[in-house]
Each structure stands twice: as C-alpha cells, then as structure tokens.
Amino acid sequence: MAVTVDSEGTGHWRELRPGVLVRRYAELDLTVGLVLGDEQALVIDTRGDRRQGAELAEAVRGLTRLPAQVVLTHAHFDHCFGTTAFTPAPVWSHVDFTAHLTATAELQREAWTRHYRAVGETETAAALAETVIEFPDRSVDEPVVLDLGGRTVRLFHPGPGHTDHDLVIRVEDAAVSFVGDLLENGACPDFEDAHPLRWPDSLGQVLGHSDELFVPGHGDPMSPEQAARQHTELRSLAELCAGVSRGEIGEREAVAQGPYPEETVRAALSRVGGG
Amino acid sequence: MRQERSNTSLVQSGHAVRFDWGIDGLRRLGQECAVLVVVDVLSFATAVDMATGAGAHVLPLPQEDDRARQAAEAAGAVLAGPRGESDHSLSPSTLSDVAEGTLIGLPSPNGARLCSVAAELGAIVFAGCLRNASTVAGAAGAAARNGPVGVVAAGERRGEHTLRFAVEDVLGAGAVISALPPEVGSRSVEAETAARSYRNVSDLRGELRDCESGRELVEWGYGQDVELACLADVSAAAPRLRAGVFSRR
Numbered sequence: 001m002a003v004t005v006d007s008e009g010t011g012h013w014r015e016l017r018p019g020v021l022v023r024r025y026a027e028l029d030l031t032v033g034l035v036l037g038d039e040q041a042l043v044i045d046t047r048g049d050r051r052q053g054a055e056l057a058e059a060v061r062g063l064t065r066l067p068a069q070v071v072l073t074h075a076h077f078d079h080c081f082g083t084t085a086f087t088p089a090p091v092w093s094h095v096d097f098t099a100h101l102t103a104t105a106e107l108q109r110e111a112w113t114r115h116y117r118a119v120g121e122t123e124t125a126a127a128l129a130e131t132v133i134e135f136p137d138r139s140v141d142e143p144v145v146l147d148l149g150g151r152t153v154r155l156f157h158p159g160p161g162h163t164d165h166d167l168v169i170r171v172e173d174a175a176v177s178f179v180g181d182l183l184e185n186g187a188c189p190d191f192e193d194a195h196p197l198r199w200p201d202s203l204g205q206v207l208g209h210s211d212e213l214f215v216p217g218h219g220d221p222m223s224p225e226q227a228a229r230q231h232t233e234l235r236s237l238a239e240l241c242a243g244v245s246r247g248e249i250g251e252r253e254a255v256a257q258g259p260y261p262e263e264t265v266r267a268a269l270s271r272v273g274g275g
Numbered sequence: 276m277r278q279e280r281s282n283t284s285l286v287q288s289g290h291a292v293r294f295d296w297g298i299d300g301l302r303r304l305g306q307e308c309a310v311l312v313v314v315d316v317l318s319f320a321t322a323v324d325m326a327t328g329a330g331a332h333v334l335p336l337p338q339e340d341d342r343a344r345q346a347a348e349a350a351g352a353v354l355a356g357p358r359g360e361s362d363h364s365l366s367p368s369t370l371s372d373v374a375e376g377t378l379i380g381l382p383s384p385n386g387a388r389l390c391s392v393a394a395e396l397g398a399i400v401f402a403g404c405l406r407n408a409s410t411v412a413g414a415a416g417a418a419a420r421n422g423p424v425g426v427v428a429a430g431e432r433r434g435e436h437t438l439r440f441a442v443e444d445v446l447g448a449g450a451v452i453s454a455l456p457p458e459v460g461s462r463s464v465e466a467e468t469a470a471r472s473y474r475n476v477s478d479l480r481g482e483l484r485d486c487e488s489g490r491e492l493v494e495w496g497y498g499q500d501v502e503l504a505c506l507a508d509v510s511a512a513a514p515r516l517r518a519g520v521f522s523r524r
Contacts, residue, residue, distance in 0.1 A: 019515075019524060038399075061376040062330040065520045106434070149518070153333050173420075175437040 005167020010055060011242045013063065014138045016213055016221055017174035019151070023059060026051070027124075028078050029186060029218045034060060035171050041066040043089075044169055045217065046082035051127035051254045053082020056074055069146065071155060072136060073180025073217060074163045075101040076193075077108040083134040092144070093136035094157050096165035102192070104135050136191075140167060158182070159202035162193035168206050177217045179206055185219025185229055191267040197242060200235040207231060233259035240265070241272040291460025292452055292470050297430045299429065301389055304425030305396035310418050312411060312451055313393060314405045316431035316443035318365050319386025319486040320404035320514075321504040325367040327523040330375030330510040334520050335387035335402075347380030350520075354380040356380045366393075378520065385429050390516055391425045393427075400516040404441075405463045405479070406503070407510035408450035414513035414524075416456040424459055426451055426466065431488055442486040443504070449473025450507060480505045 007038060011025040011032075015188075019036035025047070033044030041064050046053045060068060072080045072090040079102070083091055109128060115124035145157035155169045160182040169178040182203050206214075209226055210254055214222040221231075240254040249257075258265035287293040288307070295304050305311060313321055323333045334352045336343040347354040360438065363379055373379060381387060386402070392506045393454075394399040403411040403426070406418050415424050428444035445460045451471040452462060455468055472516035483489045483505040484498070492501050 018414055021524070036517060036524060056375065063524055064368060064517065064522050065332045065378055066518055 005229060008071070009049065013059070016176055016215070019082070019173070020171050020174045020176045022215055022221060023056065024220070025063045028174070031217060031219065032056060033169070033214060033215055033219075034063065035148060035151070035153055036064055036066065037151045037167075039066065039149025040146075041068040041072045042146065042153055042169070043068050043086060044072060044215075046086060047178070048078040048081050048133040049124065050082065050084055051123075054081060054084055055115075057085035060228075070136075071167065071169055072097065073102065073168040073169070073178065074166050076144070076163070077105075077112055077128070079217060080184040081109075081128065081131050081133060083136075084132050087134055090138050091136040092138040092140060092146075092155060092167075093210060094165035094167045095141045097167075097206075098135055100163065100165055101133070101135065110251035119217060157197055158205035161199040161202040162190065164195065166202070173209050175209055176213045176215060176221075177204075177206055179217070181217040182206065183214055183216040183222060183227055183228065185216045185222050187218055188232065188264040191264065191271055193229040194268065194271050196234075196268040196271050197238050200238050203227075205229050217228065227242070237265065237268055241268055244269055245272050277369070280460045282312065284294045286508045287463035287465060290463035290466065291419075292447055292455055292462040292466045293423060294452065294466040295425065296428050296429070297441075298389060298392060299426070301393055301427045304427060305344070305393060305398055308423045308425035309398055309402070310422065310424045311322040311393040311398040311414050312391045312401045312424065312448075313386065313416050313429060314390055314403045314426060314444050314447040314451060315383075315386035315389070316340060316447040316483075316504050317441070317458050317492060318367055318500055318504065319381070319383040319429070320402040321367045321406060322365050322370055322381060323386075323402040323514045323521050324384075324404050324406045324510050325370040325503065326379055326381075327514045328372050329371060330523070331370070331373040331377040331379055331522050333514070334378055334380045335516075336380050337384065337388035337391045339382045339384060343380065343382040350380065352380035355382065358495075361377055366497055366500050367503045368497075371503075385432055386481070389429055389524055390521075394516055398425075401449045401477050402444075402516075403447060403513045405450050405505060407505045407508075407512050407514070408447065409454040409508045410451045410511055410513045412451050412454035413456065414454070414515065415451070416459045419459060420518075421460075423430050424455060426469070428469070433476045439487075441488055443483055443488055445469050445484070445495075446476060454505050454508075468485060475523065479507060483495040 012166040035042040430438040433439040452470040514521040
C-alpha cells in the first residue's frame, strides 16, 4: 500500500498488521508507531516538539479511546520532544535514556532551533524553543513485556548501536519490530552518538525472524532482506573503522571503501577514535 | 428432530466459518469462536461504521433511557438520542459528520446487546455491515489466527421475546462471509447459504428498500439511512470492540 505524506505537518496512518500501525511524516521522514491491544494502546515515539506531539496525540485519539502508554526508542529530539502531549501516561525508555537527555536536551534544542530558523521554518523553531521536555518515568534494563490485552510487546535493549540506549519494541504476535534509528530507510544511518563497532552485533540481536517487518525511525517499514542489507553495510563500515583504529588502513582508504558517503563514514570514524 | 443434539450440530463444528442468528446463536458460536462478527445492518452496525469511519468512537449501550444516560456519562460519552430528535442518533446519516475523536454512546437494545454479550464471552468482536463487509472480513480473518470465525445476524425483535428473520442481516452476513480470506477455511452449510444469498442478489438497493426493515425506515422518513446501508464495501473501517468501545481499528 502506498503511503501518502503531506507537507502540512500532519501524517498518515498505515496499518502494517492488524492493530499495528505506523504514522509517517514529511518532517525528517519520521515514522512513529501505534500498537492496539484489547485493553491498552502503546505509542512508539512522540515526534519532535510540543506542537508535533499534540498533533500525534490527537491523531491517536482519532483511532482509539484506549488508555495509552508511551515508549521512546532513544533520546534524540525528533523521537521524544513531543512527550508532554501524552502525560500523565506512563512513559518507557531505556535506563540510560535519561542521562543522555539530561546532558543533551538543551544542546539539541539550540542546534535544531537554529536549523529551523535558518531554513525559514519559524513556526517549528518557535514550537521547539518553547517545548517543555518531559522525562520518562518507567525504565527498561532487563527486557520488559507489556500486556496490552490479547497481545504482548517486548521492550529490550539489544546493545550499543545508534546510541548507547536504543530500545527495540517487538509486537510478538504480529512479528513487527520497531527499531528506532538502528535502521534507516531512505537515508544513511546517523553516527553522531553511535557505537559503530558494536552496532552490527546489536542489530544482529534484532534480526533473524524471517517474516518480520522492521519499522525504522525514518522511512518506510523494511523487509528482512532490506534490514539484512543494512546490517551488512554496518558491518563492513565497522570493519573499516576497526582497521583504521588498528592503523591497518588510512582514513582516506576507509572513506573510499565505505558503504556510505564520506560524511557518514567520517562521522563513524570519529566515534571510534575517541572511544 | 430429537431433543438431545450433539455439540457437533450445535456449533457447526469442523467448519472455520460459521453463521447463526440472534443472542442464542451468538452464545452458541461463542463456545468455540474466538472472533465474532455481529451484523445488524439496519441500523446499529451501519451507524457504528459511519461514526468510526469519521474517526469517532462508539460505546454500545444495550440499555436505554436512564441507564444508558448514566453509562454514557460515566464513560464521558455523548449520548445519541432518539431518531429525529437529536443531532446524533441510531440513524446512520446523523453520524457522518461527527467530530474526530468524539465518543458516542449508542443505545441499541439488539445490536449493542449482542456486542456486549459477545465481549462477555471473551471474544474479539467486530460490528459488520454491507458498507464495511470486506474490511471487516479481512480484519476478522487476521484476528482469527487459524481459529473459527462466527458471523451473527442480529435479526429484528418482534415484540418482547421473539426474533424475526431480517433479510438485510443475512445479506450483510453473507457479504462478510464471502469476503473472508480463503485461508480462514471451510464454511458451514449455514455460512455458505448466507454467502450465496448475498452473491445472488442482483439489486441490493431494491431489496434493502423493499424488505420489512427497509420499508419501515422509508415509511418513517429515514430512506437516506437505507441508501447509506446498501452501499457495499465503501468503508475502510473495521470496527472492533476494544475495552468496550468500537473504533475503526
């Protein structure tokens, strides 16, 4: 089924499997999720500012009256700054999420407010500037299973990857995994806070079910083949990074051989040198 | 027919798609079917389709009068009133423009009661009608996960305790049964007969207007509701009862 995404800041729902939906946005090509049980709903990521979060909360309310819980895949603004619109719902994240958000929230806000002003999106800049940042109140260390009524979802941290606190949400009966930015469809993986050497093994914990659908944090849902392809790319980039850190190859050689554009490869390399 | 019948005959055992009538039929189907589709074409299920299709939610209320008012109030729902007297009622045409996100309390002594009983049996409950037959069939088939699906024609109440045959419900049930994915499995004779009735209709609109329930509505001035109800497969809603409320998914 084709997904239509408009430019007005509102998204479009698409039902992947019964009661398992994604909502797609033009803004950053973001993908958020909604899982419906018989007794509760689970919202996966909350968009990037107060206004965007309110739009999503309203859209969820147009689909279900079930009491909702929220889970955040990681602490980057576009996935979690809209949370205020959902409280006092319980909000889940990985146990290391809060430390990352505490350390970076104002830096993220500043950098992206500047970006939106620079590109003339003054309303988005203003919404981001005035957003009250809400912190999660439920943390995941060991895997957590949530019973939504007639279906369970498993929240687990597969290991360091896109960040040190990525959370994967697997809808067990539907074989759908929401993987946050561990996968990206239509753009290169982002290495700003990444652990390039460990990302492939962590992602490997998530792959392996043959009929699984993988929902990335940006772009359309992915087949197991598409996910495996990205896994291979991440692994070859990890090998290049390891080669550079051991002094076996130079950075220029790594960039030339890398599976991604120079900027992405250099971002990954910079995360390895410094640890 | 002998008084004691085996369970096999009671529940159309051995078939994945089963069909029965009214509250007793629903209870029997519910013994084995984890998924029940309640079909009440004129007008409960059509009203649910219109409201949920517009992005609203429906709280089915088996009671009427004060008890319905109390239940709606407790749930924070807008109570639909009697036909002709209220902005929103069981008349489907009053529900086409209900605001997204609204919770409507919909009193219906027959359709809503069937849904409540089905939910008490622990079943996954869909409200089906001609408008959403294919969408509901797809969702019900997926929800069944290789188990049997029971389709229930609501029928119309005749007096206090008896039920009459309602042709619009057998056609609605037949539309749902016809659209169930083949992988769900074999149909009982009862289910196949309903499906065949639907497939053999050449003038769906004419039959709906001329059947007993349709004539009644047209006579009372609700011909528009029959027009909405007879449009097959125009809706993308699969109204499913979750925590006592119908939404489009």
